[in-house]
Every structure is written in C-alpha cells, then in structure tokens.
Amino acid sequence: MTTDLHREGALAGLRVLDATQMLAGPLAGTRLGDLGADVIKVESPNGGEFNRTHGFGDQTVDGQMTTFVAVNRNKRSLAIDLKDPEALTAFRTLIRSADVFIQNFRRGTATRLGIGYEQLRELNPRLIYCSISGYGASGPYADRPGQDLIVQGYSGSMFSVGRADDDPAPGALWAADVMTGYQAVIGILAALQSRERTGDGQHVEVDMYSVVLDAQLQELVTYLNTGFNPQRSAEPSAHAAIPAPYGVYRTADGWLTLAMSPLPALGAMLDDPWLASLSAYNDGHDRRDEVFAHIRDRFVGGTTAEWVRLADEHGVWAGPVYDYPDLVNDPHLLATGTFVEQPSAGRGAPVRTVRPPIRLSGTPTAIRKGAPALGADSVAILRDAGVDSSSIDRLIDSGALLSTRTELAR
Missing domain, CATH: 3.40.50.10540 (Crotonobetainyl-coa:carnitine coa-transferase; domain 1)
Structure with missing residues (x-):
C-alpha cells in the first residue's frame, strides 16, 4: 500500500x-x-x-x-x-x-x-x-x-x-x-x-x-606525492595523463570517442598490424603522439554508428558525440524516461x-x-x-x- x-x-x-x-x-x-x-x-x-x-x-x-x-x-x-x-x-x-x-x-x-x-x-x-x-x-x-x-x-x-x-x-x-x-x-x-x-x-x-x-583527487594525489605533472601532447588527447587513443575523432557523419582501450584491440578493429603490435603496457603513453597521428583520419571512411558497432565487437570502448537534437532521440534516454x-x-x-x-x-x-x-x-x-x-x-x-x-x- x-x-x-x-x-x-x-x-x-x-x-x-x-x-x-x-x-x-x-x-x-x-x-x-x-x-x-x-x-x-x-x-x-x-x-x-x-x-x-x-x-x-x-x-x-x-x-x-x-x-x-x-x-x-x-x-x-x-x-x-x-x-x-x-x-x-x-x-x-x-x-x-x-x-x-x-x-x-x-x-x-x-x-x-x-x-x-x-x-x-x-x-x-x-x-x-x-x-x-x-x-x-x-x-x-x-x-x-x-x-x-x-x-x-x-x-x-x-x-x-x-x-x-x-x-x-x-x-x-x-x-x-x-x-x-x-x-x-x-x-x-x-x-x-x-x-x-x-x-x-x-x-x-x-x-x-x-x-x-x-x-581532481586522482590527479592531485599523484602530483602531490610523486611530482608527476601531466603534459599535454602534440596531438589532441582528451586528458593529459591518459594514454592514446583517449580522444575524439571525426567520422563520415560526426564524431567518435575512444576511451582507455588496448591498442592491439584497436589494431584488430582497424585491421592495422602496427597498432596490433603495440602490446607493451606503456606504449599508449610512450608513443602517444605517434598513435594519435596514425589514427587521426582513420575513421572518416565510416559512420559513427558503424564504428561503434565495430568497437563493441572488438572490445574497444567507444561512443558517439551527440548534440542536443541527438539527445532527445537517444533510444536509451527514451527507454528510461x-x-x-x-x-x-x-x-x-x-x-x-x-x-x-x-x-x-x-x-x-x-x-x-x-x-x-x-x-x-x-x-x-x-x-x-x-x-x-x-x-x-x-x-x-x-x-x-x-x-x-x-x-x-x-
């Protein structure tokens, strides 16, 4: 009752x-x-x-x-x-x-x-x-x-x-x-x-x-205790302390976000042997600018929806970049009221x-x-x-x- x-x-x-x-x-x-x-x-x-x-x-x-x-x-x-x-x-x-x-x-x-x-x-x-x-x-x-x-x-x-x-x-x-x-x-x-x-x-x-x-507890605890001060890269990273491919990429009809994903998985998704070979833990940090430059234009050949589907299939964390008109039609937001x-x-x-x-x-x-x-x-x-x-x-x-x-x- x-x-x-x-x-x-x-x-x-x-x-x-x-x-x-x-x-x-x-x-x-x-x-x-x-x-x-x-x-x-x-x-x-x-x-x-x-x-x-x-x-x-x-x-x-x-x-x-x-x-x-x-x-x-x-x-x-x-x-x-x-x-x-x-x-x-x-x-x-x-x-x-x-x-x-x-x-x-x-x-x-x-x-x-x-x-x-x-x-x-x-x-x-x-x-x-x-x-x-x-x-x-x-x-x-x-x-x-x-x-x-x-x-x-x-x-x-x-x-x-x-x-x-x-x-x-x-x-x-x-x-x-x-x-x-x-x-x-x-x-x-x-x-x-x-x-x-x-x-x-x-x-x-x-x-x-x-x-x-x-x-910013993660960033500040790291800096205050180790002196590590993240530096922005030459390429457009979405956060100075996160390894590549963390960022936003243009597609045929919009933009795609890529989060903290293993580079070999991204290589398999893009059928790219060089990316697939970057299996060392620090490759995303140490070769960050190389990775960003290498994949910067790789996504313009497909739509955002196509890339998200491929990312899901390969275990790569990805998603679209919405504007407000996209938001009001998003199936998840509609389903959850x-x-x-x-x-x-x-x-x-x-x-x-x-x-x-x-x-x-x-x-x-x-x-x-x-x-x-x-x-x-x-x-x-x-x-x-x-x-x-x-x-x-x-x-x-x-x-x-x-x-x-x-x-x-x-």
Whole structure:
C-alpha cells in the first residue's frame, strides 16, 4: 500500500529556506525539493533573483526565463525585502519553523542583513545553516568572484585537455556550480542525520574552489606525492595523463570517442598490424603522439554508428558525440524516461525537463510543482509561520512583501 510519505518523498516534513541565486545554490534547493522537502525560495520583491531576468539567449518558457525554470522546480516563492525591519521580523518568525537555510550571499552580507549563522542559531538552535561560496569564508580569495569559469581557471583542470600548443580549455558543463550544489546537499543531509542524534543544528560550508579540487583527487594525489605533472601532447588527447587513443575523432557523419582501450584491440578493429603490435603496457603513453597521428583520419571512411558497432565487437570502448537534437532521440534516454514534464507556473503547457537523477525505491523523487512565479506563495508562507494578517497587509502595502493577485484571491 502506498503511504503518504511514499507520495511526498524522503524529506517530507522538512522546511528549507533557499535564499540563493544563479546555479549552485538553486540546484541544491531543487534537489532537496525533488526529495520531498518544502522548499521556500526567498527573493527580493524587486524582480526576484538574477536568473528570473537573465538567461541563455534570453529564452523563455511558461513566461519565465528557461535558466530560472530549470533549477527552481518544487519550490514556493516568498518575495520579501529583508532590508525592511518589519519584513525581517516576519522572516525571523519563519526561521523558527525552518529545518534548513541556504544562502550564497557575498561574504558578510548575511550578517549585515541580520540572517548570519549565529544570528539565526539564536532563534532556532536546530537549524541547519548552509553557506555556499566561491572560495570559503577566509583566505586571500574570500572576496573574489566565485564564478564557474574563473574557478575552473584557478583549479588547474584546464591544462588537462587538448594539444600542447592549445589555449587552456574550460569545460562546458558548469561543472564547478553543479558539483558544488550536490556537495551542499550531501553536507545538509549529513547535518540533518547528525541532528537526529544530538538535537542540534550546525553550519555547513561548501565552496566551489574546494569542490573542483576534490574532483581532481586522482590527479592531485599523484602530483602531490610523486611530482608527476601531466603534459599535454602534440596531438589532441582528451586528458593529459591518459594514454592514446583517449580522444575524439571525426567520422563520415560526426564524431567518435575512444576511451582507455588496448591498442592491439584497436589494431584488430582497424585491421592495422602496427597498432596490433603495440602490446607493451606503456606504449599508449610512450608513443602517444605517434598513435594519435596514425589514427587521426582513420575513421572518416565510416559512420559513427558503424564504428561503434565495430568497437563493441572488438572490445574497444567507444561512443558517439551527440548534440542536443541527438539527445532527445537517444533510444536509451527514451527507454528510461529521462525527459519528463514539470507543471506550468501559470496556465501554459507543461515544461519539458530532465527527471531527478536520484532513484529511491521506498520514497521516490518527484517533480511536484514547477518553478514558482515571483511572490506566488508569500502570504501563505508567512501565515503558516504565524505572522499575523495585519503585519502581512502592512508589508504588502509598503512594498516589502510581494504577493500575486492569484494568491490574494484564495
């Protein structure tokens, strides 16, 4: 029999206040919402967070920027001016009922607003307070801009890809932001579990720089302990420390990826005696440029699908290079139901999106609601927290609280 908890998710009953913007913080809030938490997005009444008005190509769906819709599902919106004294009082009332508070303000901003860790801990000792930053709360870089590309540059990772003479190559996945959001969720869940034992909340701190270094544990442990510093080759390797044929190759109709495959197996696949003879363990390292140059143009005579089939037959690890139109027709993604719909914030058609990547058998993740309109839930949230109606009315009249007409008509 399906229980209420099963329908609501593993984190049902937890209240999360998400005062973040851009990508890392909002993604963390969305993942907690996917897991069933009641996530309240705390925004300024004056336009809301950055991604409501700025996005990729200024593209919109359901009347909102796609960048906002993408990482703000399963949330309610509280549009409140925390610089207003009465609004701050109302917010501090809400804090008493919260389990988690997430913020990614610049260093010192939360304390100046009256919502720093120590300030909120006095109101709610059980609160899990999560701070997300670019470089942490101390050190020479603490006040530098914590943006994905800049952090990638600091991390050393850009010299792992491409030819020796190429410019440093950044990744295209916003990996620093996304990984930081996931690490924040891990920290929050760990703190919640600790609270079950001790009854006490705590401060969780995650910074992008540390996260990207953590993602390079193999490379950094090797360098820190042996001094081995991978050097990019003259040919286009996909990673400076991995032997040939690790890279991307043009085919008759696209591109093919080749991973860490034995060169004799590749030689058998290509009917190439020279490759088949390279059976020594270090041949892929020692003769890396020779191998890359030798096979660079070998795949243009067949289609990507043909080469993938041959690779599978010969035990060579290979795959296609998709673009987005290819992705939406990929048979694996279609079979596994990866692309799903989330509800519209208004009356429009549902928004297509990607299902949550976490699978739980007993309390599954779910997309219960779409990204909220700015201030769509302001009144309901404060009423539920115990803020009296006269205070709410004064905040709306003063502009310190934004509420939609739809909500006021309920």
